[in-house]
Amino acid sequence: MTDGKPKSFQEIILRLQAYWAAKGCAIMQPYDMEVGAGTFHPATTLRSLGSKPWAAAYVQPSRRPTDGRYGENPNRLQHYYQYQVLIKPSPPNLQELYLGSLEAIGIDMELHDIRFVEDDWESPTLGAWGLGWEVWCDGMEVSQFTYFQQVGGHDCHPVSGELTYGLERLAMYVLGVDHVMDMPFNDPSAPIALKYGDVFKQTEEEYARWNFDVANTEVLLRHFEEAEAECEAILSQEHDDPKTGKRIIMAHPAYDQCIKASHIFNLLDARGVISVTERQAYIGRVRALAKKCADAFVLTEAGGGAAA
């Protein structure tokens, strides 16, 4: 592994990838849908269910439309990256493994103050909760560390350990950068050196405008309804496929629709068309879908259910 301090945003990601690969995780690719956080990736949400062991790590681009600041805020973005690790069952040395990953990205444990501060995690849209900490480095939250207790309304047996790193914030700290847009994206000595702003400043502006003022709310509302209906329609299919004669429960396609509904809800929220009371109702509708997907997944082979 490369020694010394990393020089760029991408080097931090690469070092995390190398570290967790060396620790035996399957390095997955980002999920190809819009999600609010790395937890939504089926490699976490669905794979934390059921009895089968699992170990995965990946970068997940995440979108939070309401956090858009037209690229002007030093650390708030509507599109950002999370690094996600999920290991089931959680190994007894998960804290040490995690601390090793901080060293791998150049945080010297001899000079910094690392603390595990109580923070219970809950996702109302996923019907999920867990206990753990936010990890502080010199008073800054650098990661979320959670032992999943329930996902999609199902108790987790065994329990997964989940680590989530907010990559921009962590990298800004490691690289000593005050504004996210000033952060070197690739090696600053590369022939074509790019900063985070070179890559994302314009898109932050474009999306902020679209998210806040332009997105067609009628279309979005319709898409929400359609995703919800499609999710339920998929799950209502009989388990045995009449064409192949195989037992095929379509948990993942259904879950895609749940992810879609969740993101559309976030967009509608950013457009300010959801009132306080409606908000709870929408969250409840997404949660209902997540639960149904979880119910379906645990019947599948990957979900540890008895294969027919």
Next chain:
Amino acid sequence: MPDLLIELFSEEIPARMQARAAEDLKKRVTDGLVAAGLTYAHASSFSTPRRLTLALEGMLAESPTVREERKGPKVGAPEKAIEGFLRGAGLTMDQLEERDTPKGAVYFATIEKAGRPAAEIVAEVLEDTIRNFPWPKAMRWGAGALRWVRPLHSILCLITDDAVATVVPMDVDGIAAGDTTEGHRFMGNGRFAVTSFEDYEAQLKRNHVILNATERADAIWADAQNLAFAQGLDVVEDKGLLAEVAGLVEWPVTLMGDIAEDFLGLPPEVLQTSMKEHQKFFSVKNPKTGRIEKFITVANRETADQGATILAGNQKVLFARLSDAKFFWENDVRVAKTGASEWLEKLTHVTFHNKLGSQGERIDRIAALAREIAPIVGADADLAEKAARWAKADLSSEMVYEFPELQGLMGQYYAEYAGHEAEVAAAATEHYSPLGPSDDVPTAPVSVAVALADKLDVLTGFWAIDEKPTGSKDPFALRRAALGVIRLILTNGLKAPLKSLPVRDDADMDDLLGFFHDRLKVFLRDQGIRHDVIDACIAMEGNDDIALLVNRAQALQAFLGTDDGENLLQGFKRANNILTQAEDKDGVEYSFGAEVKFAEDAAEKDLFTALDKFEAPIAEAIRGEDFAAAMAGLAGLRAPIDVFFEAVQVNSDNDVVRRNRLNLLNRIRVLCGSVADLTRVEG
């Protein structure tokens, strides 16, 4: 005698749970040991972020043998009875003893429970404690089923007797007890074995763990004060924060840092709240300027650079946090300068309660009520209404959205930018008071008007929709609101009979008054007023006038504490008893005027004279609500009543005389009853 050392070593325990958990560990283990006959001389428990520890001194090496004798059935009793007895005692026939008793021969059983070694009992009790520990929230981890607050890694369980340490053999879901632990996560030197509590505590310290939370807190506080003092500054005391911070570190290292100049203009409460809530920093104040100029953070380790990197990092995080706070402040001030109409407009869309409408509607109600209450409290009606309209405006501000605990206070700051009067500004903070039985009560008339209106609106509102507090459930803090009204009235000496106040008319005011009386009883009891005295006063007319009610109760309590009062009460009770019995027997009410011309005895005539003398002044005193004077008047009756009962037989054979005397007693009853319902007073 042996000592016992237990340590439960886990991943980081939430700071807020540690102290309670150490207590629970002590209680559960010692209760279990004692129940099994294993007594001890002294117990102490400790907590750090990663461990709960219990040390017992002078524990028995084994539980004593216990003999229990049980009396059984008679010799010759049916076989079933004997069998049942044997089963219950766990003995066989030949182990029973026949003894002669006055009722004949009876079987006796002697059950002997052999003592057990301490290790065996400790193992059982500790396993039971671990499996049933009362964590506020527990979790599972890995593939196991055990629940603990965070993953439990090791159990140290050691009995030390005459310098010989023995591990208690036990295993909880694969975690076997041993004699090892580890020190500081980063500064410690791996796992090490211990032989006794003293050795354990000393080795922990060598491995950079201070076991005792109080010692950690004291060290933090002393270091913080020294750092501040060296620069002529003061640390703002915060005991809750100190306890929390002491629960976040095993090896506290206190560091002081600067707050950037850009932020020194923010209200001190904003700096303090932001630093405390987000970063768990202490605030450091300059006593000369009153400003908060520095912060103190507590790290969990020493470093080669004396904490320079850690401090720089913390300062950077604080800069970002305070940038947010400053951003909120500046935006809020901008809105305030325009009169903050957008905040009030926003509140019309915020639901207060689905049956009680929006915050905006609530503000309208409070404003109208404050206006009507204003003359009662001596406030200007326009100003009271204006203050009520402003009081909740800050709920829409960005700062209060971020830090709800700053509600009211921000309103007070922003009032200046909105161009409001000082009274209006003060009411924004003060109208929430008093928050508890010892919180300061506002006295500025405008604040009092808004505070009363706010609390009365919420009380009558929830009474109107019939959502009253039940048992421990009081989500809208209605008990606190009622006590607040009581204290506002009393502190300010307000003449404000609750039923006469212009509140909404759809609430059951009689029921609500009962609720107020219950709160008042608790409040007065804490001030030493007897419950029966309170009851005697609540039973009177005008009991919705809290100030009057309390005056009456205080005067009565004082009076009953005097010799005259005590004797008068006896005289009243005697008169009342005789009257009640006679009325029951005769089926009439003796309430017609007694006439002095039928008085035979001198004592009887004197009583007439005394009553004639005192009745009018007592009535006058009561009209003037001067209960002390009324009681003084009653005191004058004590002697004539005492003499009357000594000298006079009420139930005379002469019916005219008897009726006249009963009617005379009625004058006593009526007069005493005009002061308080003395039938409710005990004694």
